[in-house]
Amino acid sequence: xxxxxxxxxxxxxxxxxxxxxxxxxxxxxxxxxxxxxxxxxxxxxxxxxxxxxxxxxxxxxxxxxxxxxxxxxxxxxxxxxxxxxxxxxxxxxxxxxxxxxxxxxxxxxxxxxxxxxxxxxxxxxxxxxxxxxxxxxxxxxxxxxxxxxxxxxxxxxxxxxxxxxxxxxxxxxxxxxxxxxxxxxxxxxxxxxxxxxxxxxxxxxxxxxxxxxxxxxxxxxxxxxxxxxxxxxxxxxxxxxxxxxxxxxxxxxxxxx
Ligand code: ADE
Numbered sequence: 070x071x072x073x074x075x076x077x078x079x080x081x082x083x084x085x086x087x088x089x090x091x092x093x094x095x096x097x098x099x100x101x102x103x104x105x106x107x108x109x110x111x112x113x114x115x116x117x118x119x120x121x122x123x124x125x126x127x128x129x130x131x132x133x134x135x136x137x138x139x140x141x142x143x144x145x146x147x148x149x150x151x152x153x154x155x156x157x158x159x160x161x162x163x164x165x166x167x168x169x170x171x172x173x174x175x176x177x178x179x180x181x182x183x184x185x186x187x188x189x190x191x192x193x194x195x196x197x198x199x200x201x202x203x204x205x206x207x208x209x210x211x212x213x214x215x216x217x218x219x220x221x222x223x224x225x226x227x228x229x230x231x232x233x234x235x236x237x238x239x240x241x242x243x244x245x246x247x248x249x250x251x252x253x254x255x256x257x258x259x260x261x262x263x264x265x266x267x268x269x270x271x272x273x274x275x276x277x278x279x280x281x282x283x284x285x286x287x288x289x290x291x292x293x294x295x296x297x298x299x300x301x302x303x304x305x306x307x308x309x310x311x312x313x314x315x316x317x318x319x320x321x322x323x324x325x326x
Contacts, residue, residue, distance in 0.1 A: 071101040071230060072151050072181040074144035075219055076137065078119060078188055080105035082216045092224055095233040103223070104147055108132070111139035120189050129190035134199075137185065137192060141200045144183045153181030158202045159222070160185045160192070161215030165204030170245035172205070173225045184222065186215030248301040250293060252285035280310070288314030 075083060083105055086092040095101060109117040113135065120130040141158060148156045157179045166172070176182065185192070185201065197204070207218040227233055244251045255266040269281045287310050290297050303311065 070099065071179075071226065072148050072153055072156075073101060073103045073223055073226075074106060074147060074156075074181075074183045075103065075186060075216075076106045076108060076140040076144060076184065077186040077214075077216050077219070078107055078109055079186075079214070079216055080107050083220065086220050086223060086227075091233060092227050095227050095230060098232065100230045100233055101227055102151075104144065106140040106144050108136035108140045111136040111143070123190065127190075131190055132187055132192040132196070134193040134195045137196045138200050141183060141185065141196075148181040148183070151181070156181040156183050158183045158185070158200060160187070160197060160201045160204045161207070161218040161222070162187065162191070162204050163206045163209065163211050165206040167209075168205055168207050168222065168225075170225075173222075173229070176222070177226050177229045182226075184215070184219040186219045188214040247286075248290075248297055249286040250290045250297070252282040252289070283307070284310040284314050287311045288318070291315075292318075 077083070083103065087096055087103060096103065108119045112119050112133075118133075119136045120132050123129070123131045145156050145158075157176070159182060161184060185196070205218070205222065207221050212218065253267075255270060259266060259271075267281065269277050272278065287298075287303075287307060291311060291314070298311075
C-alpha cells in the first residue's frame with residue numbers, strides 16, 4: 070500500500086486519475102490511497118487568500134509560506150498515522166530535476182509521497198527551504214500549475230505497484246524498462262487497405278517472434294532516441310540484431326533515412 074498526498078488549490082483536478090482507468094482500479098483495489106489538501110483551508114485570511122505580491126516587485130503573485138507549510142504538515146501527519154516513517158515531500162516545478170524512468174523506479178521505493186502543486190509565479194522560497202525534499206520537472210516547458218505534473222508522477226508510480234496492471238509482466242516489457250523503446254504491435258484485421266502485418270507475427274514461432282521484436286525495439290530506439298542506445302551496453306546478439314535492422318532499413322529506404 071502506497072500513500073500519496075497532494076497539496077493543491079484545485080483538488081478536484083485529481084479526479085482525472087482517481088476516477089479513470091488503471092489508477093482508478095488500483096485505488097479501488099486498495100493498492101494506494103490519495104488525499105488532497107487545499108491550502109485555502111489553512112489560510113488565516115477571511116477571503117481564504119493563499120498568495121501575495123512578490124517582495125521586490127514584479128509581475129504575478131507568489132504562494133504564501135504559511136498556508137502551504139500547514140497543508141504539508143497536515144499531509145505529513147496523515148501519513149505518519151498510517152505508519153509512514155519518512156514521507157518524501159516533492160515540489161513540482163520546471164526548475165526541478167527532470168523526470169525519467171530511472172527517477173520513477175527510485176521514487177517507487179517510497180512508502181509515502183507528498184506532492185506540492187503550485188500555481189501563479191511560484192511559491193515563497195521558504196516553503197522549499199523548510200518543507201520540501203526535492204523538486205521535479207516533467208519537462209522543459211511551462212504549465213499553468215503543478216497539478217498535471219503531480220498526476221503524471223502518480224500515474225507512473227501507481228502502474229508499478231504489483232497488481233495494478235492486469236498482465237503482471239506488462240510493466241517489465243514496456244518502453245524504457247529495458248532502456249529501449251517499444252516494438253510495434255498489431256491486432257485484427259490482418260489486412261487494412263494496403264497495410265499488412267509482418268509475416269513473422271503470423272508464424273507461431275515464438276523464438277522468431279521474440280527475435281523480431283527485439284530487433285524492432287533496438288532499431289526504433291537507434292532511429293528515434295540514439296542517446297538511449299549509448300546509455301546501455303549491447304551484448305553480441307543485440308549488436309547483430311541492430312546491424313541486421315540497419316541493413317534492412319538500407320533496403321527499405323535506399324536513399325538513406
Ligand atoms: N509546473 C509548471 N510547469 C511544470 C513542469 N514542466 N514540470 C513540473 N512542474 C511544473
